[in-house]
Amino acid sequence: AAGVIQSPRHLIKEKRETATLKCYPIPRHDTVYWYQQGPGQDPQFLISFYEKMQSDKGSIPDRFSAQQFSDYHSELNMSSLELGDSALYFCASSPVGVNYGYTFGSGTRLTVV
Amino acid sequence: AQSVTQPDIHITVSEGASLELRCNYSYGATPYLFWYVQSPGQGLQLLLKYLSGDTLVQGIKGFEAEFKRSQSSFNLRKPSVHWSDAAEYFCAGSNAGGTSYGKLTFGQGTILTVHP
Numbered sequence: 216a217a218g219v220i221q222s223p224r225h226l227i228k229e230k231r232e233t234a235t236l237k238c239y240p241i242p243r244h245d246t247v248y249w250y251q252q253g254p255g256q257d258p259q260f261l262i263s264f265y266e267k268m269q270s271d272k273g274s275i276p277d278r279f280s281a282q283q284f285s286d287y288h289s290e291l292n293m294s295s296l297e298l299g300d301s302a303l304y305f306c307a308s309s310p311v312g313v314n315y316g317y318t319f320g321s322g323t324r325l326t327v328v
Numbered sequence: 329a330q331s332v333t334q335p336d337i338h339i340t341v342s343e344g345a346s347l348e349l350r351c352n353y354s355y356g357a358t359p360y361l362f363w364y365v366q367s368p369g370q371g372l373q374l375l376l377k378y379l380s381g382d383t384l385v386q387g388i389k390g391f392e393a394e395f396k397r398s399q400s401s402f403n404l405r406k407p408s409v410h411w412s413d414a415a416e417y418f419c420a421g422s423n424a425g426g427t428s429y430g431k432l433t434f435g436q437g438t439i440l441t442v443h444p
Contacts, residue, residue, distance in 0.1 A: 246430065257418060257434040258372070271431050305371065309430065317430070319364075321371040 217241050219308050219320035227326045228296050236291040236323045240308030246270070247289040248317065249281060252303040264289055265311060296327045330355050332421045334435035341409050342443045349404040349438050351419030359421040361402040362432070363393055366416045375417075378402060379424075389413070414442045 220239040228234050240247050246265045250258040260273035264283035275281075278296075283289045287308075293300060303324050309317035331354045341347055353359060360379050364372040376387025383395040393404045402419060419435040 248430065248432075250432075257436050258432070260431050260433070263430060273431065303369075318374070319372040324369070 219306055219318050221304075221306050221320035221323050223323060224321065225324050225326075227328060229328055230296055230298060232296050232327075234293045234296060234325060236293070236304050236306075236325070238289045238291070238306030238308075238320060240287050240289070240306075241318060243310065244308035244317075245287055245311050246309045246317075247283055247287070248307045248309075249275075249289070249291050250305040250307070250319075252305065252322075253299075254302070256302075258305060261291070293325075298327050301325060301327045330359070330421065330423070330433050332419050332433050332435040334417075334419055334438050336438045337436065338439045338441065340441040340443060343411050344408050347404075347406045347409045347413070347440070349417050349419075349440070351402045351404065351435055352400050353402060353419075353421045354400065355421060355423070358397065358424060360424050361393075361395060362420045362422075363387065363391070363402075363404050364418045364420060364434075365389075366418065366437075368415075372418065375404070409440075409442055411442045411444060414440055416440070 222237045248263040249261040252258040261275040263271045267283045278294050281291045303322045305319050305322045307317045307319045333352045362377045363375040366372050375391050376385050378395045386392050416437045416439050418437050420432040
């Protein structure tokens, strides 16, 4: 079965650089969620999109922005990177109106040096 | 504020022994509840979910969980643990409707170590 695809799997950036993380949801899933998991931490909700519109927002820094495109894939853009941004970034998708425990991607591990 | 709490940071069991991981929730109304498992550096895999109805839910890999409204708990159980069950387990909740529907709030996680 198709899963949520995230790219890249690993990313190393220097402080103050910009990173772009991509998420390709399961076909026919129109809702996308982004989570950040710091080392030894539980995942924290960042932002979600439904039908290309932001549907909910969590503890996402102003330096971060995200959008969902017409093909439902989503991108998380992170600027002025800080060491504390080093984390696993997960994307998940679900069909609209369904929260039966959505499917997570394998994550992008971002390391800021 | 909504919260999910896992009181045990680390649990060690012997292979073949039974397992219970604790989860407590605090929500204004009965939430949807989930258990996820995560191997080191890997993604989150859904083990099981409680949406409504039968309070004992069965999941994958031989896991089950029981929703107890009176105790605000959703504990995960397995009768006989295998070495491959060693991982970190997260309990999570979400609103069953209304605002922030779909957004998951995770507990702090419980690391399971299995001794041979």
